[in-house]
Amino acid sequence: MKPKSLFYLLLISSSIGVGVVWILYISSERIMQKDNPFIRSFPPHIVEYEKQIDLKFNSYYFAGNDEGKIYLGNNTAPLHVLAIDTALNNIQEIKIQPEKSNFRFRSVQLRVTPPYFYLLDGSVPCIYGGKITDWKAKLKLESSPYFTIAEPIDSNAFGFRSNLAESGENVLGVLEFGNPPKIKLSPELLQKQIKGDGIFDTDGTLIYNNVLSQIIYLYRYRNQFIVADKKTSLIYRGNTIDTISHAHIKFARLGEERMMSAPPLSVNNSGTAYNNLLFVNSALRGKHDSKKAWEMSSTIDVYDLEKRIYLFSFYIAGLNGKKMTRMLITSQKIYVIIDNQLMMYKLKGILKNALEYNIKN
Amino acid sequence: MKISISTKNSIIKVISYLYILLFVYASVSKLLDYENFRLQLGQSPLIGAYAEWFVWLVPLLEIFIAVLLLFNRLRFWGMYAGYILMLMFTAYIFIMLNYSSYVPCSCGGVLEKLEWTEHLIFNGLFVILALLGLILMRTQLRKWYLISN
Numbered sequence: 001m002k003p004k005s006l007f008y009l010l011l012i013s014s015s016i017g018v019g020v021v022w023i024l025y026i027s028s029e030r031i032m033q034k035d036n037p038f039i040r041s042f043p044p045h046i047v048e049y050e051k052q053i054d055l056k057f058n059s060y061y062f063a064g065n066d067e068g069k070i071y072l073g074n075n076t077a078p079l080h081v082l083a084i085d086t087a088l089n090n091i092q093e094i095k096i097q098p099e100k101s102n103f104r105f106r107s108v109q110l111r112v113t114p115p116y117f118y119l120l121d122g123s124v125p126c127i128y129g130g131k132i133t134d135w136k137a138k139l140k141l142e143s144s145p146y147f148t149i150a151e152p153i154d155s156n157a158f159g160f161r162s163n164l165a166e167s168g169e170n171v172l173g174v175l176e177f178g179n180p181p182k183i184k185l186s187p188e189l190l191q192k193q194i195k196g197d198g199i200f201d202t203d204g205t206l207i208y209n210n211v212l213s214q215i216i217y218l219y220r221y222r223n224q225f226i227v228a229d230k231k232t233s234l235i236y237r238g239n240t241i242d243t244i245s246h247a248h249i250k251f252a253r254l255g256e257e258r259m260m261s262a263p264p265l266s267v268n269n270s271g272t273a274y275n276n277l278l279f280v281n282s283a284l285r286g287k288h289d290s291k292k293a294w295e296m297s298s299t300i301d302v303y304d305l306e307k308r309i310y311l312f313s314f315y316i317a318g319l320n321g322k323k324m325t326r327m328l329i330t331s332q333k334i335y336v337i338i339d340n341q342l343m344m345y346k347l348k349g350i351l352k353n354a355l356e357y358n359i360k361n
Numbered sequence: 362m363k364i365s366i367s368t369k370n371s372i373i374k375v376i377s378y379l380y381i382l383l384f385v386y387a388s389v390s391k392l393l394d395y396e397n398f399r400l401q402l403g404q405s406p407l408i409g410a411y412a413e414w415f416v417w418l419v420p421l422l423e424i425f426i427a428v429l430l431l432f433n434r435l436r437f438w439g440m441y442a443g444y445i446l447m448l449m450f451t452a453y454i455f456i457m458l459n460y461s462s463y464v465p466c467s468c469g470g471v472l473e474k475l476e477w478t479e480h481l482i483f484n485g486l487f488v489i490l491a492l493l494g495l496i497l498m499r500t501q502l503r504k505w506y507l508i509s510n
Contacts, residue, residue, distance in 0.1 A: 006495065006496070006499050009441075010444075010492070010495070013441075013445055014445070014448055017445045017446075017448050017449045017452065018448065018449070018452040020449065021407075021449050021452040021453050021456060022452070022456065024407060024408050024411065025407045025408070025456050025460070025461070027410070028405075028406075028407055028408050028409055028410040028411060029406070029407075029461075031410035032406075032409055032410055037410065039403055039409050039410060039412070040403075041404055041406060041409060042404055043406075286403075287403065287412075288399060288400050288402070288403020288404065288409075288412055289400075289403075290400055
């Protein structure tokens with residue numbers, strides 16, 4: 001072989017070789033972000049465990065937060081609130097003072113959006129509200145519609161999920177306080193997949209993102225979430241990265257009652273939004289995910305709500321065989337509740353960058 | 362500078378054996394720790410979407426090249442393929458370090474302990490070795506052609 005021909009052979013094949021790697025990189029990145037075939041990426045060191053405190057009871061949930069404090073509500077003692085500083089040093093116990101003593105709650109949820117707090121019980125139904133300066137609760141609405149879940153949108157409105165009177169199917173809506181209150185239902189948002197259902201197959205988590213002013217509904221049994229503005233006009237329907245596009249649910253009718261006749265396949269356990277990011281606690285193991293890590297921890301998938309892409313995932317380790325149930329995200333930290341422990345993780349690396357990116361813009 | 366043919370041949374042999382050693386070791390350790398290798402490839406920001414192919418393709422290619430390098434007649438093409446593969450590995454690490462959104466924890470075997478930049482240098486050295494081998498073999502190849510024609 002002549003020196004020249006070897007030189008050309010090497011030059012051409014080298015550039016092809018490097019070119020192929022480059023093309024792989026570009027196309028792999030595109031596949032992972034847009035039409036992800038359920039492959040998670042776990043960048044190292046994007047959350048770092050910092051601290052935990054004992055809450056003594058396992059019935060606490062996140063009710064809200066502000067700059068300096070996080071507020072926890074309690075499922076078994078609805079008027080009992082914990083205010084904890086964001087560094088988890090001081091726990092302050094608060095007792096909500098109702099204006100009347102004949103409070104009758106069935107399944108009440110506390111929401112704190114400083115300076116206000118709300119007690120929401122859609123099965124009574126009633127909405128109480130007040131200011132966190134004195135924690136005195138007043139009845140906000142004389143006649144509220146029934147609802148199954150609700151999240152405060154701003155100081156005078158709520159996003160909620162209710163059931164349509166005729167079919168019993170789930171429906172999303174907004175309620176604006178006033179006399180009389182303004183109620184808007186948007187039956188086109190939730191889409192039922194199973195004939196005769198519309199309750200189980202549309203179950204999910206209602207989230208309000210106050211930075212982007214978006215109502216987000218994360219389906220529990222399919223790989224979808226709905227993003228709407230605060231008037232419940234649809235912005236887009238996004239997909240989580242797993243492949244369960246159709247709810248796997250079997251249900252049976254027992255007279256008027258509907259019951260699940262087989263254990264359903266959960267896709268998304270819960271979710272929360274902060275700034276431009278959506279955090280989904282997924283119930284499914286990805287194609288290449290370690291089985292051990294999946295069994296011992298919760299997998300959190302992060303989506304960019306503005307770019308409409310999947311970003312990456314991270315694990316939150318379980319504790320004594322229990323996994324996290326609730327999660328709260330701030331600009332610096334992730335707080336999770338596992339059993340009776342409140343744990344704090346620091347946001348780092350590209351996760352922090354992904355959040356900060358949007359704050360600047 | 363004139364190098365005697367026997368020195369040339371020994372250099373070529375040494376480079377070939379180094380490559381055989383590296384490729385056999387790397388492929389066997391990948392296949393033995395198949396599960397782990399698959400997980401790690403799946404985590405790769407560069408080829409994550411293609412992990413299922415590469416988990417087989419890469420070790421098989423490495424073994425194939427090692428076999429080519431064993432035979433005098435095929436050595437040139439073995440070295441040539443080894444050079445391309447090593448160059449692609451190097452490009453892979455380079456792209457990952459400079460362009461990708463994050464860098465995963467490193468790969469299998471002895472190299473596990475190597476940091477990515479050291480890994481890059483290690484691979485780069487092998488690319489240079491293969492280039493050297495190919496240049497030395499060029500004259501040999503010509504001779505073979507002359508003999509066989």
